[in-house]
Amino acid sequence: MDLSGMKYQQIPPPAYLKNYVRYFYALETKDQKPSRYTFRTIADGGPGLLFQPHEHGTYSQSDKLLPELFLYGQSTTHVETCLNGTFTTIGILFYPHALKSVFGLDAHELTDLCLDLNAEAVRQGYRLSEQLAAAGTVEARVEVLSAYLFFLVRKNSILTDSKMEYAITQIVQSGGSLSLKALHKDLGLSERSVERKFKQYVGLSPKLFARICQFQSSLNQIRTLQHDKLSDIAYENEYADQSHLIRTFREFSGMSPNEYQKQFNTLAENLPIFSSEDPLVGFVLSYGLQRA
Numbered sequence: 001m002d003l004s005g006m007k008y009q010q011i012p013p014p015a016y017l018k019n020y021v022r023y024f025y026a027l028e029t030k031d032q033k034p035s036r037y038t039f040r041t042i043a044d045g046g047p048g049l050l051f052q053p054h055e056h057g058t059y060s061q062s063d064k065l066l067p068e069l070f071l072y073g074q075s076t077t078h079v080e081t082c083l084n085g086t087f088t089t090i091g092i093l094f095y096p097h098a099l100k101s102v103f104g105l106d107a108h109e110l111t112d113l114c115l116d117l118n119a120e121a122v123r124q125g126y127r128l129s130e131q132l133a134a135a136g137t138v139e140a141r142v143e144v145l146s147a148y149l150f151f152l153v154r155k156n157s158i159l160t161d162s163k164m165e166y167a168i169t170q171i172v173q174s175g176g177s178l179s180l181k182a183l184h185k186d187l188g189l190s191e192r193s194v195e196r197k198f199k200q201y202v203g204l205s206p207k208l209f210a211r212i213c214q215f216q217s218s219l220n221q222i223r224t225l226q227h228d229k230l231s232d233i234a235y236e237n238e239y240a241d242q243s244h245l246i247r248t249f250r251e252f253s254g255m256s257p258n259e260y261q262k263q264f265n266t267l268a269e270n271l272p273i274f275s276s277e278d279p280l281v282g283f284v285l286s287y288g289l290q291r292a
């Protein structure tokens with residue numbers, strides 16, 4: 001995919017990671033002209049990873065420099081991030097349970113935060129940033145990351161919780177409309193137990209995770225033009241009314257549905273919102289959970 005001076009690739013995970021990784025992606029600036037870009041990530045229901053060599057460009061939030069290689073947790077709202085330089089980024093979008101089942105972390109510890117992953121990898125005997133920098137192609141970097149993730153999966157596989165994976169799947173597939181009381185009964189667990197486990201495995205309460213899935217379901221309908229009126233989307237996604245949908249959309253994306261739709265006609269699926277201080281046209285790549 002080639003967009004407004006950007007080259008974007010989406011790469012499926014190897015079979016041994018398909019239960020943990022939705023996809024790898026690479027984003028590069030075609031002309032390698034340094035600039036300053038700002039983009040807005042939105043609440044998408046999943047954690048992720050980014051590697052951006054500092055020799056090419058640096059990410060920052062609120063003027064705080066982010067690590068060269070970082071793991072980030074669930075987002076509960078939209079966040080603006082800047083990149084100074086050129087994009088030479090490779091990233092991973094994980095399934096919601098990956099912080100626990102891959103990295104062995106209690107997911108709530110990274111909600112709305114990020115972790116210097118290279119520092120953690122060095123403690124495990126991997127000089128991950130150095131290996132990624134030395135890898136000459138996107139494919140080679142995917143191989144480096146895949147090998148590291150497979151090491152972690154084998155180490156932490158005992159932490160997989162089938163009931164939580166089932167609960168996550170049910171909520172996502174319902175577009176966030178599943179009755180949580182019915183889910184508690186189905187799991188044979190109390191509300192308190194489900195709340196505790198969800199914070200460990202997802203980083204959010206079941207109710208907030210369901211709200212994000214509901215938002216993503218409505219966002220996907222807007223993105224794919226599967227509606228005649230905004231009120232249809234509100235009704236189909238079980239919002240109380242159109243105003244409720246608009247408030248939720250602003251909470252999680254920082255814009256109204258109409259603002260999103262006007263921009264999306266010239267934008268790309270599956271990226272945050274980018275803008276640049278040079279004439280580069282902006283585009284969107286939102287990591288949306290979709291109905292199965």
